[in-house]
Amino acid sequence: MNSDSMQRVAVVGVGGAIGEAFCRALLDKPSIQQVFALGRHPAPLAEISEKVTPVAVNIRDEASIQAAAEHIDDNHLDAVIIASGMLHDDAVSPExxxxxxxxxxxxxxxxxNAVxxxxxxxxxxxxxxxxxxxxLAILSARVGSISDNRAGGWYxxxxxxxxxxxxxxxxxxxxGxxxxxxxxxxxxxxxxxxxLSAPFQANVKPGKLFSPAQSAGYLLSVLDGLDSRHTGRLFAWDGEEIAP
Structure with missing residues (x-):
């Protein structure tokens, strides 16, 4: 199933730039009937479209996750996109x-990022x-590839x-x-x-710093081209498979 035929999708992490961009990109699809927007403060997204159902969730609290999931019927969604994540905050920075x-x-x-x-x-x-x-798509990162780690750091x-x-x-x-x-x-x-990336953009190559809308669009296109033959693997924004 590709995103042009999806009807109901849940996006987690809508308080982040990419999560919100996923919501907006999905709402541009004529087939979309409902987007469940899960995040700490998702209510403002309901103003974008009547197709958005905001669901408050604290992803670090399983009871909150369970309660949020109860807003969605079983056997109801075409896709779940988990776009939450953390690189740094005021107290934590990459080592x-x-x-x-x-x-x-x-x-x-x-x-x-894992639990x-x-x-x-x-x-x-x-x-x-x-x-x-x-x-079921989960945002990961190329730096999580053990075989691709040539720079060290960021433990x-x-x-x-x-x-x-x-x-x-x-x-x-x-x-499966x-x-x-x-x-x-x-x-x-x-x-x-x-x-998330603001402190680390100085070394990004020209043309490789994407807007949230660009990245979400690229990833939906990649997801469109994946099926059960690709399950369990990691793919980049350009469709390239990333080795473990």
Whole structure:
């Protein structure tokens, strides 16, 4: 199923630049009937379109995730897109040296980038249509590729994204046994012009800094071209498969 034929989609992380861009891009599709917008403060997105159903959720609280999922009927969605994630905040920044690593940063990034997508998938997978080529997509990152790591550093972020890549693989196997038409994939959005990337844009090559709308559009196009043959794998914004 491609995004031009999807009718109902849930997007998690709508408070972020890419999550909101996914919502807007989906609403441009004539087939879309409903977008469930999940985030801490999703209510303003309801002003975009009557097709948006805002659902408040704290992705670091499983009870909140479960409550949010109860707003969606089982066997109801064509796709779930988990676009939440964390690279840094006022207290945490990517480590350039081993000496800069801390237990607090490691726990926080694993919680947001790996545990949260796992628990969101746990509660939202049942909402996907069965035997209907539904899709579960989770934002990951190229830096989570172990074989592609040539620069070192960024220990907590790299490790948390490597972890979510393994979780995607595991979920693709289990959920694929229940529904062979289901596609579970990771998506790398490239470098997006947002608060997340703002401190690190100086070294981005010309033409490789995308607006949120660009990145979301690229990723929806990539997702359109994926099916159950590609499940369990990680793909970049340009369709390139990224090695584990």
């Amino acid at each position: 350039k040296r081993l000496a800069a690593c801390s237990s607090e940063a490691m726990h926080q990034l694993f919680d947001v 949260a997508p796992l628990l969101l998938s746990k509660h939202l997978a049942a909402k996907l249509k069965r035997n209907a080529e539904a899709k 907590a972020y790299r490790a948390s994204k490597a972890a979510v890549n393994m979780l995607i693989k595991g979920m693709s196997i289990e959920l 046994r229940q529904d062979k038409s289901l596609t579970v994939v990771g998506l790398h959005p490239g470098t997006v012009d947002s608060r």
